[in-house]
Amino acid sequence: MAESENPNAPAKTATVKKATSKPASATTKPAGADAAAPKAVAKAPPPKGKADQIKSKVKSDMNDFKAQATDSVRAAAVKGKDRATEAVGSISKLIRDSAGTIDDNVGKQYGDYARTAADMVEGFASRMDAKDVDALAEDARQFVRKSPAVAIGAAAAIGFVLARLVRSGDNDA
Template identity: 50%
Template sequence: MADEQDRDTLQHSNPADASPPPADAAFTPAAPLKDAGVDFSPEERATGGGTLADAKQTVRDHVSKGREQAADKARGLAEDGKAKATDALAQLSQLLTDAAGQVDDKLGAQYGQYARSAADRVQGFSSAIDQKSVDDLIADARELVRKSPEVAVGIAAGVGFVVARLLGSAIDQRDA
């Protein structure tokens, strides 16, 4: 019913409703808002609400504070990630050590020794990560990228592939 009323209103409008004002009509701009509801101190009223330099400094202070907060949050997340990574590597090392005995039985002592060697290397890598600070790890990563960017791209592609596979399997298990 409202559509019919709108249609009737549009049909009954005349061209004069949409025509511009005459050329000799006086234009009066709207009055500006006074202070827009902001309560300035007497000093601010006298100086016009502060200077542009004050405003810029305030913005810089807020940006600096935001950067510090973001850096602190990122550092905390990186520390948590480092702890989780070292725990995961320690578990992988233990898994490889446990599997070495089974490999000895099924394939021979030589292959079992390979599994133990891999477990020792993973454990050493886990210890090295655990002993370094997040800043040291970031510096090492930057140095690796500078020295051999192709290796860094390869590592990133490999990690991306593993993460994609893990996420894909997690989604498949959730949907099942």
């Protein structure tokens, strides 16, 4: 009797096959994860009244932004108009001041031409100063409509002059 030889020895037990654990995959979830896992659910649109409030707030904000931008552009245009008027007035003064020199060097008739040109430039400056920015913009629109070729040519000439000024400024540095 082998079993009775050692009464304190543990009895042989049948071997139990251990369950093999599979590696966790993307489809397996840990226990208890079903309740805590976020589900891909489309958000419900806000209630009708709230959506209207949001739309009206966005429209109001856009109108405020548009008003601020318009005010900024108008202020810049007024400042530019004032500078241009001042520059044209300075050109008129320069022509008038040089009329005396022209009288002495070339003749009185050519000095009178310079004075007439100075008067015309001064008149242009005063007309430009008298108009507001909207009237000047409308005058420019009308001019472009009446003679688009001249407007395109003038724009090209101004662009050329500005490009030359910028290039000469780069060379000076």
